[in-house]
Every structure is written in structure tokens, then in C-alpha cells.
Amino acid sequence: xxxxxxxxxxxxxxxxxxxxxxxxxxxxxxxxxxxxxxxxxxxxxxxxxxxxxxxxxxxxxxxxxxxxxxxxxxxxxxxxxxxxxxxxxxxxxxxxxxxxxxxxxxxxxxxxxxxxxxxxxxxxxxxxxxxxxxxxxxxxxxxxxxxxxxxxxxxxxxxxxxxxxxxxxxxxxxxxxxxxxxxxxxxxxxxxxxxxxxxxxxxxxxxxxxxxxxxxxxxxxx
Ligand code: SF4
Numbered sequence: 361x362x363x364x365x366x367x368x369x370x371x372x373x374x375x376x377x378x379x380x381x382x383x384x385x386x387x388x389x390x391x392x393x394x395x396x397x398x399x400x401x402x403x404x405x406x407x408x409x410x411x412x413x414x415x416x417x418x419x420x421x422x423x424x425x426x427x428x429x430x431x432x433x434x435x436x437x438x439x440x441x442x443x444x445x446x447x448x449x450x451x452x453x454x455x456x457x458x459x460x461x462x463x464x465x466x467x468x469x470x471x472x473x474x475x476x477x478x479x480x481x482x483x484x485x486x487x488x489x490x491x492x493x494x495x496x497x498x499x500x501x502x503x504x505x506x507x508x509x510x511x512x513x514x515x516x517x518x519x520x521x522x523x524x525x526x527x528x529x530x531x532x533x534x535x536x537x538x539x540x541x542x543x544x545x546x547x548x549x550x551x552x553x554x555x556x557x558x559x560x561x562x563x564x565x566x567x568x569x570x571x572x573x574x575x576x577x578x579x580x581x582x
Contacts, residue, residue, distance in 0.1 A: 361521045364485070367401035367445075367478045371470075380469055388466065395470040400448030401478040402525040404518060405441050405486070405545075410434060416579075420544070423513040427506035428579045430498055430544065433552055441486055441495070441545040442517045446527050447475050449537035471539050479541055486545060496552035499543035501533075503554050505580045508533045514542055 373389040382388060412419035417426040418434055420442070434440065451474070455467035483495045501508030511533045515522065522528065527540050535542060553568035557575050560566075575581035 361404065361406045361518065363521060363524050364403045364405075364482070365525075367403060367481050369396060369399060369401055369474055369477050369481065371396060371473060371477060376470060376473060379473065380466060382466075387463075388470075391463065391466050392470055394454065395451050395467060395474060398448075398450035398454055399471070399474045400450065400526070401446070401474065401481075402448070403443055403445040403478065403482050404521040404525050404527075405443035405482065406517060406521075407490070408440055408442055408517060410438055410440065421517055423516050425506070425510055425513055425544075427498075427503075427510070429503060429505045429554075429557060432578055433496070433498065433548065434546055437546050439490075439547075441490075442514055442543070443482060443497075443545055444515075444518065444522050444525065444527050444535070444540060444542045445475065445479050445482055446525055446535075446537055446540035447471060447478055448526060448539070452538055475539050475541060483545065492547050494548055494551065495545045496548040497543040497545045498552070498554060499541060503557055503580070505557070505578075511535075511542065514544070 371392055373392045376392050377385050377388045408421040410418055410420055416428045416431055417424055418431050420440060451467055451471040455464045458464050486495055500506055500510035500514055511529055515529050528536050530536060555566045555568040556571045557578055557580060559570050
């Protein structure tokens with residue numbers, strides 16, 4: 361089990377401005393600086409081995425994960441990297457304490473960008489450390505095929521380690537702080553996006569178009 365205590369984050373206010381679709385560079389620059397000073401980007405990860413593969417489930421270090429999509433993504437994989445990434449609770453707290461709704465929104469969105477950057481930095485580190493070309497990831501709850509209940513098995517792989525980076529799993533299987541992500545990172549020839557298999561309409565976080573053919577190939581659409 362490895363803990364990364366301070367993930368370096370580089371966030372350009374200009375790119376934040378573009379992503380947030382605003383022209384107010386001055387406010388975005390100030391809020392980006394504030395958010396970066398409040399962020400506590402940390403991660404815990406482990407290298408884990410696949411012990412068994414069935415049609416729609418896979419056993420990783422003694423934990424059984426039932427998901428057709430995860431199983432197919434691990435067709436040619438023997439080792440994966442379960443991980444939890446967080447940026448702490450201070451950005452959310454600052455957003456809550458602001459009386460201005462736009463500031464609340466910007467801080468929340470900048471927090472999401474910092475969290476995404478922390479996850480990307482973890483991927484770069486894993487690729488360097490384990491001599492891998494590319495890693496993709498899947499998170500419990502991102503698809504019906506792999507519901508949020510899989511957090512129980514995922515967190516069982518970490519033991520007490522998430523507490524060391526300030527993350528706890530609640531009884532309702534949400535993570536605290538809210539600006540945290542968990543998942544299984546795995547080597548892949550091309551980047552896998554759960555969004556390709558997710559038919560949800562009007563999702564601001566969509567990273568790839570829904571692909572019905574791919575959903576059929578993965579066996580989650582008949
Ligand atoms: S489209 Fe939205 S809900 Fe669906 S997987 Fe992507 S980010 Fe998640």
C-alpha cells in the first residue's frame with residue numbers, strides 16, 4: 361500500500377476560465393489561487409493481482425467484483441491499481457461559507473478540476489513507477505453494471521489506508537470528503553471512458569459520446 365501525501369497540481373487560470381465558460385479572468389485567477397492553496401491532494405493506491413476471471417466478475421486480491429464491463433476491460437490484464445484520491449474538505453468548506461452563489465459555484469467547479477488533475481497526476485506516477493504506457497480507470501457507481509455497492513469490496517482492499525489521507529466511507533457508501541474519487545486503474549491500449557457506455561442525457565461531466573454498439577459489445581445492452 362502506498363500513500364502519496366502531497367500530489368503536485370498545476371492549474372492554469374486561463375484553461376479554468378475556458379472550462380467554466382466565463383470571461384472573468386480576474387475572478388477565476390483569484391479563485392484558482394485560493395482553491396490551490398486550500399487543496400490537500402493526496403492518494404492511496406496498491407498494486408493488486410487478478411486471481412480469477414469469470415464471465416461477469418473478477419476476483420482481485422480476494423475481493424469479488426461483479427461487473428461485465430470491468431471484467432471485459434481486464435481481458436488481457438493481470439495486475440491492477442485500486443486507488444482513492446482526494447483533495448480534502450477545505451475547498452468545499454470555503455464554497456459553503458461564501459455568501460455569493462457564483463463564487464460557490466466557481467469554487468466547487470475548480471475543486472472538481474483540481475481533483476481531476478490529482479487523478480491524472482496519479483496516473484502519470486503509476487505509469488512511470490510501473491513502466492506502463494497507458495492506464496484507464498473505472499469507479500464504482502459510474503455505471504449500472506458496476507453499482508456503488510462495490511465500494512465495500514474496493515475499500516476492503518485498502519484496509520485502514522484511506523483514513524491516512526482523511527477519507528472515510530459512509531454507511532451510504534459515499535466518500536467523505538466529497539471531493540474524493542475511488543476506482544480501479546488498469547492498463548489499456550486506449551483510454552476507456554465509462555461515459556461511452558452510459559446513456560444518461562444532459563450530463564455536464566460527459567467525456568465521451570454514448571456508443572450503443574460498444575454497449576452491446578460489452579454485453580450491457582441486449
Ligand atoms: S455520462 Fe455522466 S453519469 Fe454517465 S458515466 Fe459519464 S460522467 Fe458519469
